[in-house]
Amino acid sequence: MATAAVRSEPRLGWSPARRSAWYHFEFYRQTWRGSVISNFLFPILYLASMGMGVGHLVNSHAGLVEGHPYLDFVAPGLLAMTTMQVGSGESMWPILGGLKWTKNYHAAVATPLTPDDVLAGKVLFVAARMFFTGVIYLGVMWAFGVLTSWWSLILPFAGVLVGLAFTTPLIAFSSTLESDAPFALVQRFLLTPMFLFSATFYPISQYPAALRPVVQFMPLYHGVELSRSAAFGTGAPLAIAAHVIVLVVLTVAGWWWARRNFRRRLVL
Amino acid sequence: MITDTPLVQARGLAKSFGDFRAVAGVDFSILPGESFGFLGPNGAGKTSTMKMISSVSTPTSGDLSIFGLNPAAHGPEIRSRLGVVPQDDTLELELTVLDNLMMFGRYFDLPRAVIRERADELLEFAQLSDKRNEAVDKLSGGMKRRLTIARSLINRPELLILDEPTTGLDPQARHLLWERLYRLKSEGVTLIITTHYMDEAEQLCNRLVVMDKGHIVAEGSPRQLIEQHSTREVLELRFGIESHDRWHDALVPFAERVEVLPDRVLLYVHDGDDALRAVHAAGLTPESGLVRRSSLEDVFLSLTGRTLVD
Numbered sequence: 159m160a161t162a163a164v165r166s167e168p169r170l171g172w173s174p175a176r177r178s179a180w181y182h183f184e185f186y187r188q189t190w191r192g193s194v195i196s197n198f199l200f201p202i203l204y205l206a207s208m209g210m211g212v213g214h215l216v217n218s219h220a221g222l223v224e225g226h227p228y229l230d231f232v233a234p235g236l237l238a239m240t241t242m243q244v245g246s247g248e249s250m251w252p253i254l255g256g257l258k259w260t261k262n263y264h265a266a267v268a269t270p271l272t273p274d275d276v277l278a279g280k281v282l283f284v285a286a287r288m289f290f291t292g293v294i295y296l297g298v299m300w301a302f303g304v305l306t307s308w309w310s311l312i313l314p315f316a317g318v319l320v321g322l323a324f325t326t327p328l329i330a331f332s333s334t335l336e337s338d339a340p341f342a343l344v345q346r347f348l349l350t351p352m353f354l355f356s357a358t359f360y361p362i363s364q365y366p367a368a369l370r371p372v373v374q375f376m377p378l379y380h381g382v383e384l385s386r387s388a389a390f391g392t393g394a395p396l397a398i399a400a401h402v403i404v405l406v407v408l409t410v411a412g413w414w415w416a417r418r419n420f421r422r423r424l425v426l
Numbered sequence: 427m428i429t430d431t432p433l434v435q436a437r438g439l440a441k442s443f444g445d446f447r448a449v450a451g452v453d454f455s456i457l458p459g460e461s462f463g464f465l466g467p468n469g470a471g472k473t474s475t476m477k478m479i480s481s482v483s484t485p486t487s488g489d490l491s492i493f494g495l496n497p498a499a500h501g502p503e504i505r506s507r508l509g510v511v512p513q514d515d516t517l518e519l520e521l522t523v524l525d526n527l528m529m530f531g532r533y534f535d536l537p538r539a540v541i542r543e544r545a546d547e548l549l550e551f552a553q554l555s556d557k558r559n560e561a562v563d564k565l566s567g568g569m570k571r572r573l574t575i576a577r578s579l580i581n582r583p584e585l586l587i588l589d590e591p592t593t594g595l596d597p598q599a600r601h602l603l604w605e606r607l608y609r610l611k612s613e614g615v616t617l618i619i620t621t622h623y624m625d626e627a628e629q630l631c632n633r634l635v636v637m638d639k640g641h642i643v644a645e646g647s648p649r650q651l652i653e654q655h656s657t658r659e660v661l662e663l664r665f666g667i668e669s670h671d672r673w674h675d676a677l678v679p680f681a682e683r684v685e686v687l688p689d690r691v692l693l694y695v696h697d698g699d700d701a702l703r704a705v706h707a708a709g710l711t712p713e714s715g716l717v718r719r720s721s722l723e724d725v726f727l728s729l730t731g732r733t734l735v736d
Binding site for chain 1: 484502508528529
């Protein structure tokens with residue numbers, strides 16, 4: 159026994175998750191000025207300093223690294239690392255903001271959107287941001303003349319997968335918090351060590367054999383290796399499959415955990 | 427136009443968080459066109475009830491229907507026909523007034539041109555037209571509240587839910603807001619309002635329930651509640667700074683009921699001036715005596731023995 163007359167509101171026909179993603183894009187479009195510098199400048203700075211500075215040193219002392227000039231070697235790893243940074247940045251403070259500070263996510267679930275839609279929209283948006291980051295990297299790499307294989311074109315997609323492996327677990331973690339204090343710890347004890355030790359700047363073979371499993375335990379290592387395989391069109395199929403599986407498992411498990419936390423936090 | 431079929435109906439509605447029973451089984455029904463209030467102190471269970479009516483939080487037990495639909499099965503459909511003004515404004519502070527409306531409208535799947543047209547009307551309604559391109563951050567508390575109300579109307583809701591709409595606002599901002607809400611009410615929008623301000627409930631609600639500790643302790647129009655649970659007038663006596671408890675017994679003969687508060691004694695009487703004269707004639711010397719009409723505050727005090735705002 160519906161009581162109110164049936165209304166004919168005009169409709170766009172977008173799915174709720176798409177509306178949620180659109181909101182994030184629109185918000186980004188209005189507030190992007192702060193991040194444009196990091197988006198365009200960081201790839202250039204990283205490649206310039208690592209490739210030309212360190213690279214020159216490496217090339218003149220050691221010659222090729224795993225068969226590649228140092229800049230070619232380091233560029234795909236830097237791409238993986240940058241998508242990790244973009245993804246993790248989007249998954250910490252902005253999440254707590256939506257849940258606790260501006261409470262925009264609470265506003266969203268008072269509309270036809272559900273917590274699942276809010277989460278899916280956010281992840282879609284972050285994935286797109288990471289994709290663009292990858293495309294920009296690809297362009298900068300091309301400008302530096304380090305693209306050697308057509309396989310490089312899948313780098314932005316590899317970058318998205320690497321980034322997502324950090325994004326969804328970190329969103330899940332952030333949505334359990336009441337304060338942003340733990341984010342500093344995440345950066346200090348998780349992201350920075352991974353950035354330094356995931357064989358981004360040199361091959362894993364530089365580590366003593368006993369230490370290699372520790373490095374292989376780090377998700378970013380798999381991201382770096384996957385990116386390298388993509389950039390050069392090389393790598394054993396089994397190893398590539400292992401990297402992809404690690405990253406997909408992290409993404410899916412993180413998403414599952416984040417969904418649970420979003421529901422708890424938003425509609426309890 | 428008030429019809430008989432309820433827009434919202436609750437039977438034995440309850441919500442628990444672990445061992446804590448926030449809402450302990452309440453019954454109420456709200457008719458189309460009504461302006462319905464939930465009055466009670468902080469922690470009475472008002473917000474939990476609002477969240478269930480908003481089809482955001484799921485009841486622990488009991489029956490709830492909104493527009494004749496079950497929120498557990500039709501949440502998004504119900505929410506597309508609701509407007510919600512939460513306790514916190516939940517606006518995007520970095521964005522402009524207009525963009526806040528434009529972006530929120532998209533949550534309801536509305537086409538841009540439609541949102542744009544409605545945004546103009548709503549900014550007019552909220553008296554924010556000249557602020558449309560200002561960042562929300564720069565608005566006063568009253569303006570933000572009006573923008574939150576404008577935002578809640580973007581989908582032309584049949585039912586508007588307001589949780590503490592004027593808490594924290596100065597008197598001028600509150601009166602402006604009440605006037606706008608009154609206008610909505612006269613346009614036929616059904617309003618549900620929670621408040622711990624008695625004057626707000628008296629101003630805006632046709633009918634209300636008084637909640638305390640998760641229960642509904644009384645229901646009726648403001649006038650009915652005052653008639654049932656209080657006297658026509660109240661005499662407020664102040665006796666200096668020492669404890670007012672010691673005056674209780676001496677004052678009992680002068681009133682139907684005596685309530686002692688930390689800073690004053692309330693005498694519930696039919697005629698306050700008569701009572702004050704009688705108190706003086708008996709040789710009691712209060713520092714001041716104020717006669718006023720009974721309010722919902724007195725109803726709450728009579729029902730629970732406590733004041734609404736601690």
